[in-house]
Amino acid sequence: MNPTPLKVGLVGWGAIGRVVGTALAAGDIPGARLHCVVDNRPLGDATPAEQVPFENAIDACDVIVEAAGQGVVRAWGERVLTAGTDLLVASTGALTDEDLAKRLLAAGPGRVYFTGGAIGGLDLLQAVRALGPLHDVRLTTTKLPGTLEQPWMDEELLHRLRTATVPVEVLAGTARDIPVRFPRSTNVAASVALAVGDLDAVRVRVVADPAAVRTRHVVEASGPHGAYRFEVAHTPDADNPATSTVVPYAVLRSLGAIAGRPGQIL
Template structure:
């Protein structure tokens, strides 16, 4: 790895809805202590990115921090290689961490360090604090999105028809935070984030709802244990370029970057 600098040298993997917003903010100097050095993407970007497009191997030579903004597959394929090179990794697609074997390998690999963002949901810090008092024995997440953003190749025709012709909310699937992110790899990172905060994939019960009137993506978290009860609800506008992602997600990544760059005066 690359020499440590007072300025974090950042490479972004993925120049989609998340990567473009994060990369543009970095290039404009809006994150004190961090600069965009390069972009990694499997599509030719030409002049679309404000930094050179390079292969991953070159990015690991140039950067001390890689931001994953391209989906769970990138975390699985490249995560250990990034960390083994001594480069830190900031993961936006936290759903990858529901693969417990992968999570163990990433946490054990170094000298690079792996970090995660909360993405489209709040209250995770409070859930982590509450968990220190004792287990949260009932944790429920209900995620409601537009039907088109939830369609998956594994769905049968009956379910697809119900979703496409719905005039009101339709329950698409229920399961644990271990099961749901694998079924909806681009739409349910929130389930993984909640499970990481709670510390147990199987405790978190997830309900995925398709609603043609869902102009906002909505997440409702309800948690309780012997020491208290908690309820959080968020409603975000979807990203216009990628409705499966909430518009706020890249800004959560930018907040994480600012914290890693050592900007002072933040709530942690």
């Protein structure tokens, strides 16, 4: 455990950030405390810590937590790391840009971390990867139709989503393609690819289901060393159904590990 708590700068006061920031301010993560909040909206007294410009947060904090979307990672990730501040990324979909991923991993002296978010089993997939490549990796993500609507969709697809009475496949592709098309809904695809080490090896199906009370992710992977299957079903966040209620708690768990909280499974 760090003798001096890590000063955490939180970027984004939305569905994820509010939970993370409130828990940090309450002292729920030993070894880490909320120092400031960054958001492009004036928040007034809504936050338990001072709202500051991004540059100020980088200078003042030990760790920046991104909880505001892929654009933040693209615009600020390298600047955080080259300033010597650590970065915890929630919007892993930004890493489908391989050039950005390489630059972040090479930047420093700050260290970059990624939270697993709404999916489990990534630690095991990383371990198996050391034995050799996984030849067949599939992810099926099922969500409510309204959470999947995107500006690029044509009227025919939007009509299918809005009138669906049974599950509808919205798009299929690789982990390189899908998070770009659904920037707020499919970070899980990028997280699986990070664990496997190959964006093109992960085949992804996005399914809209009007009866999806829970958001479901099914990962199936196999190779010469074994076969693996992980399935999770999460309650969507009430304020932002595109994300799951568990995501901010995954961020808090990751912060606990960075801060040296004992008892963590690493």
